[in-house]
Amino acid sequence: MSPTAAERRRRGPDRAIASKRRAAAGVLALAVLLAAAPPAGAGTPAGGPALEELLEGCAQCHGADGNSVMPDVPSLAGQPATFLETQLILFRERLRRSEAMAPQVKGLDDPTVIALAAHYAALPPRAAPEAGDPALLALGRELAKAGRCGTCHLRDFAGRQQIPRLAGQREDYLAMALAAYRDESRGGADTTMIDVMRGATDAEIEALAHFLARQGGQP
Amino acid sequence: MHVNRTRLSWARPAIAATALFALLGAEGALAQEKKVPGWAQGRPAELENSPLAPHPGKMTVTPPDQIPLDQIQLPPGFKAEIWAHGMPGARMMTRGDKGTIFVGTRGIGRVYAVTDKGTTREHQIVTEGHYQPNGVAFRDGSLYVAAINQVMRFDGIEDTLPKVPAPVDLTNAFDLPPDKHHGWKFLAFGPDGKLYVPVGAPCNNCAVDADVHANIRRYNPDGSGKEIVARGVRNSVGFDFHPKTGELWFTDNDRDWMSEHGPDCELNRVSKLGENFGFPACHANGILDPEFGKPGACDGVTLPAALMGPHTAPLGMRFYTGAMFPDEYKDQIFVARRGSWNRTSNLGFDVVLAKLNSAGTSASVSPFMTGFLDTGENSFWGRPVDVLVMPDGALLVADEQNGAIYRVSYGG
Numbered sequence: 001m002s003p004t005a006a007e008r009r010r011r012g013p014d015r016a017i018a019s020k021r022r023a024a025a026g027v028l029a030l031a032v033l034l035a036a037a038p039p040a041g042a043g044t045p046a047g048g049p050a051l052e053e054l055l056e057g058c059a060q061c062h063g064a065d066g067n068s069v070m071p072d073v074p075s076l077a078g079q080p081a082t083f084l085e086t087q088l089i090l091f092r093e094r095l096r097r098s099e100a101m102a103p104q105v106k107g108l109d110d111p112t113v114i115a116l117a118a119h120y121a122a123l124p125p126r127a128a129p130e131a132g133d134p135a136l137l138a139l140g141r142e143l144a145k146a147g148r149c150g151t152c153h154l155r156d157f158a159g160r161q162q163i164p165r166l167a168g169q170r171e172d173y174l175a176m177a178l179a180a181y182r183d184e185s186r187g188g189a190d191t192t193m194i195d196v197m198r199g200a201t202d203a204e205i206e207a208l209a210h211f212l213a214r215q216g217g218q219p
Numbered sequence: 220m221h222v223n224r225t226r227l228s229w230a231r232p233a234i235a236a237t238a239l240f241a242l243l244g245a246e247g248a249l250a251q252e253k254k255v256p257g258w259a260q261g262r263p264a265e266l267e268n269s270p271l272a273p274h275p276g277k278m279t280v281t282p283p284d285q286i287p288l289d290q291i292q293l294p295p296g297f298k299a300e301i302w303a304h305g306m307p308g309a310r311m312m313t314r315g316d317k318g319t320i321f322v323g324t325r326g327i328g329r330v331y332a333v334t335d336k337g338t339t340r341e342h343q344i345v346t347e348g349h350y351q352p353n354g355v356a357f358r359d360g361s362l363y364v365a366a367i368n369q370v371m372r373f374d375g376i377e378d379t380l381p382k383v384p385a386p387v388d389l390t391n392a393f394d395l396p397p398d399k400h401h402g403w404k405f406l407a408f409g410p411d412g413k414l415y416v417p418v419g420a421p422c423n424n425c426a427v428d429a430d431v432h433a434n435i436r437r438y439n440p441d442g443s444g445k446e447i448v449a450r451g452v453r454n455s456v457g458f459d460f461h462p463k464t465g466e467l468w469f470t471d472n473d474r475d476w477m478s479e480h481g482p483d484c485e486l487n488r489v490s491k492l493g494e495n496f497g498f499p500a501c502h503a504n505g506i507l508d509p510e511f512g513k514p515g516a517c518d519g520v521t522l523p524a525a526l527m528g529p530h531t532a533p534l535g536m537r538f539y540t541g542a543m544f545p546d547e548y549k550d551q552i553f554v555a556r557r558g559s560w561n562r563t564s565n566l567g568f569d570v571v572l573a574k575l576n577s578a579g580t581s582a583s584v585s586p587f588m589t590g591f592l593d594t595g596e597n598s599f600w601g602r603p604v605d606v607l608v609m610p611d612g613a614l615l616v617a618d619e620q621n622g623a624i625y626r627v628s629y630g631g
Contacts, residue, residue, distance in 0.1 A: 082275045085278060085279060086275070086276075086278050086326070089278040089279070089327065090326075093327060093328050093329070093347060093348060094347075094348045095328045095348060095350065110279040110280050113279060114279060150268075150270075151268075151269065151270060151271075151272065152270075152272040154270065155268075155270075161274075161275040162273075162275035162276070163272060184399060187350070188326070188328060188350060189399070191351075191367075191399040191400040191401070191402065192273070192400065194399045194400060195399075195400040195421070195422060
């Protein structure tokens with residue numbers, strides 16, 4: 001969904017340029033990989049490619065250890081299994097729309113989804129980057145507290161069940177995901193997250209993402 | 220397509236209760252005052268740091284041998300069997316004229332059709348990729364489906380299955396508000412031939428325009444002729460019409476975060492068009508809301524016909540109109556309680572019987588189908604969400620957690 005004029009105005013020029021530059025880099029990297037990564041196809045362990053083969057494909061974007069180094073691609077390591085299952089099924093059912101993910105999950109059967117989720121849930125999440133902008137961190141912490149994000153995502157933001165881990169997630173991805181809830185453009189989204197993000201400003205999203213990406217110490 | 224609304228910013232003091240939380244003052248400075256997000260408003264200190272959150276649904280197929288049917292408990296003479304399975308997220312049910320059971324879902328975005336093949340049942344996906352297509356109703360050969368901000372009609376569907384006819388899009392005609400939260404719908408036709416549609420409050424607890432949110436409406440089947448039938452209804456996801464009086468009875472989910480022990484969810488009876496059931500000012504049996512309930516806020520509010528327990532989530536309900544069960548069940552109400560999340564000890568996760576008083580104005584509630592909840596372990600394995608009376612008098616019960624439909628029968 002393209003941003004409305006009001007949204008674009010609110011974002012301001014700096015932000016727009018920065019996010020455009022970032023998006024361009026991400027799109028380029030993704031485009032290369034979209035061509036390279038083997039689509040999962042009707043990937044059942046019985047009929048389609050074996051789990052390891054599938055995981056090789058996933059690794060090209062999400063990192064071999066489930067910790068992404070690619071712009072706008074989320075880390076999966078240490079995410080709760082139920083969350084991963086849910087999101088894979090939302091992609092498969094074409095509710096959550098993503099050009100990158102759609103070919104990966106096409107025709108995946110439930111046992112394969114469960115196996116993929118179990119794999120990534122068991123991998124250790126990378127320790128969060130240390131340094132950050134002190135003012136942004138402080139604002140992000142306050143916003144997370146006032147918004148009671150920890151109620152659902154847990155106080156250490158490690159997530160549980162259907163609720164994702166936020167600690168140590170890529171900052172660019174967090175900002176993208178939060179904006180998608182606010183703009184109601186994340187298909188199949190949990191409706192409480194839409195309620196939570198209603199009316200958030202870009203500055204607040206930036207601070208939240210900055211703060212959350214820097215949570216989580218040694219795994 | 221989502222409709223743009225005025226954005227309520229965290230950065231401004233909350234001007235409406237749905238505004239999340241204002242940290243920055245109007246000038247962008249960190250404000251001292253902290254607003255509480257809409258969904259967490261009115262939390263007492265004991266719940267301030269509560270980690271309670273909705274239980275996860277299950278989006279994958281549950282094989283029937285993993286459904287512990289033997290744990291289900293029913294009154295003497297009744298028995299339950301797995302009637303259909305393998306439909307993740309199975310929720311609201313309606314029956315076509317030719318016997319097809321259509322089943323709505325939320326998260327997985329599908330509507331299923333179950334056809335009875337005598338000793339077995341087969342199911343197929345009728346439509347998919349919708350945002351929480353919970354509401355299903357059947358009339359004059361057509362299946363009506365309501366998702367969040369989408370209404371569709373599948374004409375002559377029972378004649379074409381397994382082929383599914385292209386739906387007629389009625390979304391614009393019904394013109395429902397675009398809100399996602401509590402935006403999933405229940406659907407049922409009344410004895411007046413109108414299609415009844417609830418519109419929930421787009422929040423846990425907030426001020427609403429009573430003509431837009433927190434109400435139940437009825438429409439002509441084509442979406443014209445909208446009338447508000449009931450107001451002040453926080454989030455109804457189930458109703459039925461009294462088989463003799465034709466009165467609308469509905470369940471309602473009361474607010475969260477006020478207390479673990481209340482307010483109770485509700486079973487209500489509508490005796491006049493447009494009646495007010497109290498949300499957000501007056502909850503359950505006359506409990507004033509800490510924020511919106513000024514003294515006297517319960518005056519003129521219709522109180523529930525029965526209290527359904529705190530946070531128990533009573534959803535699908537139907538009057539028992541069959542001939543199979545003993546006489547005492549005739550014209551009484553079965554209510555599926557999906558079960559609580561906003562309290563530490565789980566409650567609900569069952570089907571209860573609501574027995575009407577002789578005047579038909581109130582009801583008393585007793586357990587009917589239990590065993591999904593292990594109170595000792597505080598764990599559950601199933602979540603009943605809807606009930607449906609079959610022509611032979613058996614009762615179908617949809618279990619969202621296991622994607623299964625049970626058949627409850629008596630005698631035999």
